[in-house]
Amino acid sequence: MRVSGFEVLVVPMRLRSPVGSAGLVQRDRSAVLVRLETDQGVGWGECPAYPGARWPDPSPDALEPVAVDRVLGRLRAASADAVLPPADLVTAACRGPAARPEQEVADQSVAAAVEMAVLDVELRVGGQSLASWLGTARREVETGALVGIPADREIGRLLDEAAAAIETGARRLRVKIEPGWSRAPLEALRARFGEVALQADANGSFDPAHPDVFDELDDLGLVCLEQPFAPAELDAHRRLGQRLRTPIALDESLWSPGRVEAALAARACQVACLKPGRLGGVLAAVAAARACAVAQVPCFVGGFFESGLGRAVNAAVAGRPECSLPGDLSDPDTYLEGNPFSYLECAGGLVRLASAPGIGAEPRPEVLETVTRRRWVSWQP
Ligand SMILES: [Mg+2]
Numbered sequence: 166m167r168v169s170g171f172e173v174l175v176v177p178m179r180l181r182s183p184v185g186s187a188g189l190v191q192r193d194r195s196a197v198l199v200r201l202e203t204d205q206g207v208g209w210g211e212c213p214a215y216p217g218a219r220w221p222d223p224s225p226d227a228l229e230p231v232a233v234d235r236v237l238g239r240l241r242a243a244s245a246d247a248v249l250p251p252a253d254l255v256t257a258a259c260r261g262p263a264a265r266p267e268q269e270v271a272d273q274s275v276a277a278a279v280e281m282a283v284l285d286v287e288l289r290v291g292g293q294s295l296a297s298w299l300g301t302a303r304r305e306v307e308t309g310a311l312v313g314i315p316a317d318r319e320i321g322r323l324l325d326e327a328a329a330a331i332e333t334g335a336r337r338l339r340v341k342i343e344p345g346w347s348r349a350p351l352e353a354l355r356a357r358f359g360e361v362a363l364q365a366d367a368n369g370s371f372d373p374a375h376p377d378v379f380d381e382l383d384d385l386g387l388v389c390l391e392q393p394f395a396p397a398e399l400d401a402h403r404r405l406g407q408r409l410r411t412p413i414a415l416d417e418s419l420w421s422p423g424r425v426e427a428a429l430a431a432r433a434c435q436v437a438c439l440k441p442g443r444l445g446g447v448l449a450a451v452a453a454a455r456a457c458a459v460a461q462v463p464c465f466v467g468g469f470f471e472s473g474l475g476r477a478v479n480a481a482v483a484g485r486p487e488c489s490l491p492g493d494l495s496d497p498d499t500y501l502e503g504n505p506f507s508y509l510e511c512a513g514g515l516v517r518l519a520s521a522p523g524i525g526a527e528p529r530p531e532v533l534e535t536v537t538r539r540r541w542v543s544w545q546p
Contacts, residue, residue: 166203166204166205166248166249166251166283166286166287167203167204167205167246167247167248167249168201168202168203168244168247168248168249168544169202169203169204169247169543169544169545170202170541170542170543170544170545171199171200171201171202171237171279171282171541171542171544172199172200172202172539172540172541172542173197173198173199173200173229173230173233173539173540173542174196174197174198174199174200174533174536174538174539174540175195175196175197175198175225175229175536175537175538175539176195176196176197176198176472176503176505176532176533176535176536176537177193177194177195177535177537178193178194178195178196178472178501178502178503178504178505179192179193179194179501179502179503180192180193180194180470180500180501180502181499181500181501181502182500183313183316184311184313184341184470184500185313185314185315185316185341186313186314186341186343186366186368187314187341187342187343187344187367187368187369187370188343188368188370189217189219189368191215191217191470193215193216194215194216194469194470194501195214195215195216195225196211196212196214196471196472196474196475196505197211197212197214197225197228197229197233197275197278198210198211198212198278198472198474198505199211199212199233199275199278199279199282200282201279201282201283201285201286203249203286205286205290206286206289206290207285207286208281208282208283208284208285208286208287208289208524209281209282209285209474209506209524209526209528210277210278210279210280210281210282210283210285210474211278211281211442211471211472211474211475211478211506212228212274212275212277212278212442213274213277213440213442213443213469213471213475214227214228214274214469215469215470220267220396220417221266221267221270221396221417221420221443222270222274222417222443222469223267223270223271223274227267227271228271228274228275229538229540230540231271232268232271232272232274232275233275233542234542235261235272235275236259236261236272236275236276236279237275237279237542239258239259239260239261240255240258240259240279241544243258244258247544249283251283251287252280252283252284252287252448253448255276255279255280255283255446256273256276256277256279256280256445256446256448256449259272259275259276259279259280260272260273260276260445266420269420269421270420270421270443273421273443273444273445273446273449274442274443274445276445276446277441277442277443277444277445277446277447277449278442280445280446280447280448281446281447281474281475281478281524284298284447284524285523285524288522288523288524289522289523291522292522293522294481294518294519294520294521294522294523294525295447295477295478295481295519295523295524295525296480296481296484296518296519296520296525297520299447299451299481299482299484299485300485301481301484301485301518302484302486303484303486303518304517304518304520305515305516305517305518306480306483306484306488306491306492306494306515306516306518307336307491307492307494307514307515307516308335308336308491308492308493308494308495308511308514308515308516309335309336309337309338309339309362309364309465309491309492309493309494309495309514310327310330310331310333310335310337310338310339310495311338311339311341311366311468311493312326312327312330312338312339312340312341312354313326313341314341314342314343314346314350318346318350320349320350320353323340323350323353323354324353324354324357327340327354327357327358328357328358331358331361333495333499333513333514334512334513334514334515335491335495335514336362336491336514337361337362337363337364337388337490337491338354338358338361338362338363338364339364339365339366339391339493340354340363340364340365340366341366341367341368342365342366342367342370343367343368343370344370344371344372344378347365347367347378347379347381347382348381348382348385351363351365351382351385351387352385355385355386360386362388362491363385363386363387363388364387364388364389364390364391364414365382365387365389365390365391366391366392366416367390367391367392367393368392368416368417369392369393369394369395369396369398369417370393371393371394372394373394373395373398373401373405376401376404376405376408379393379405379408379409379411380408380409382409382411383409383410383411385411387411388412388436388490389411389412389413389414389435389436390405390409390411390412390413390414391413391414391415391416391436391438392414392415392416392417392418392438393405393413396417396418396420397418398418399418399427399428399431399433400431400433402415402418402428402433402434403431403432403433406432406433406435412435412436413433413434413435413436414434414435414436414437414438415428415433415434415436415437415438416438416440416467418433418434419434419437419438419439419440419443419444419453420443420444421444421445422444422445422449422452422453425437425439425444425453425456425457426456429456429457429460429462434462435462436462436463436464436465436490437453437454437457437462437463437464437465438464438465438466438467439453439454439457439464439465439466439467439482439488440466440467440468440469440479441466441478441479441482442469442471442475443469447478447481447482450466450482451482451485451487454482454485454487454488455487457487458486458487463489463490464487464488464489464490465483465488465489465490465491465492465493466479466480466482466483466488466492466493466494467492467493468492468493468494470497470500470501471497472497472501472504472505472506472526473497473498473504473505473506473507473508473509473526474505474506474524474526474528476494476497476508476526477506477508477509477519477524477525477526478524478525478526479492479493479494480492480494480509480516480518480525481518481519481524481525484518491514494516495511495516496508496509496511496516503532503535504529504532505528505529505532505533506526506527506528506529507526507527507528507529508526509525
């Protein structure tokens with residue numbers, strides 16, 4: 166595949182409703198897209214990024230232009246005569262020498278988008294869908310819903326939001342918690358919705374010096390308690406896992422394939438939230454899912470409120486047999502104003518995986534016209 170250039174597009178997107186998580190209310194997203202032009206066709210990729218992102222995740226400003234230039238420079242060096250490496254070697258070609266951890270994650274995110282774009286072209290040329298290429302046996306995957314911290318911590322509003330999600334068929338509720346907002350919302354949801362699968366996600370907001378605050382959540386039958394402590398705290402998570410019956414899930418702690426291995430080896434992780442964009446692409450995510458299966462750790466594919474592009478790719482990964490828990494795979498049109506890509510067919514909490522060649526999403530030119538910044542990176546010297 167001979168490349169002529171990349172276009173980098175930054176697409177601001179508004180969430181239909183604000184989403185509260187520990188210490189943060191999200192209102193906006195910003196898709197950082199790469200559009201690859203080759204002699205065999207055009208491919209698209211998406212970096213997960215959001216304004217106000219916290220460690221380990223990059224903000225759009227951190228990605229573009231520095232990380233993009235760094236990653237494309239490495240890819241150029243690995244592409245003699247403008248012939249790109251095949252998709253399964255792209256992430257390795259984009260990964261540079263060991264850098265600061267925040268640089269590593271930004272580079273992995275851009276590498277994931279480049280891998281996605283190369284795969285998109287390869288699969289269209291080869292007439293294969295991403296799900297088939299990944300060896301996904303399922304035709305449909307289950308999706309769950311995320312319930313944020315409501316404004317003013319109103320329980321009534323939380324219950325209304327959860328009821329709407331269950332009405333659409335969500336297979337589990339992932340509920341944001343923070344210090345001072347944990348037992349009450351979960352107890353109210355359990356009381357109202359009975360046996361619904363409930364996960365609590367703390368986004369690293371609790372203090373590892375006080376693990377006892379979680380004792381009062383241990384009788385609520387949670388599927389898991391996600392990322393109670395800061396991303397670096399593997400040992401505190403391991404100890405909390407020994408204290409509670411509720412399995413401890415890690416999300417932000419799993420910022421690279423190496424960190425997944427480290428967390429599993431440390432027995433810090435009893436459930437894994439895997440995000441292909443953060444980990445460096447679909448192949449890195451599948452490898453992480455396999456490592457989790459070997460360690461008998463259930464996993465699911467987590468979301469960043471992607472556009473239809475990134476989310477279609479996540480859905481294909483979620484079709485792997487190792488991903489045994491419902492993922493964050495709901496339709497982006499339900500949470501984004503101005504989603505620049507089509508998504509998959511969703512009904513009753515199930516997402517039907519794409520069978521057409523390519524990675525499973527098509528651009529919506531009329532939405533992409535709203536792009537505020539475009540930058541062409543020519544491949545010519
Ligand atoms: Mg999380």
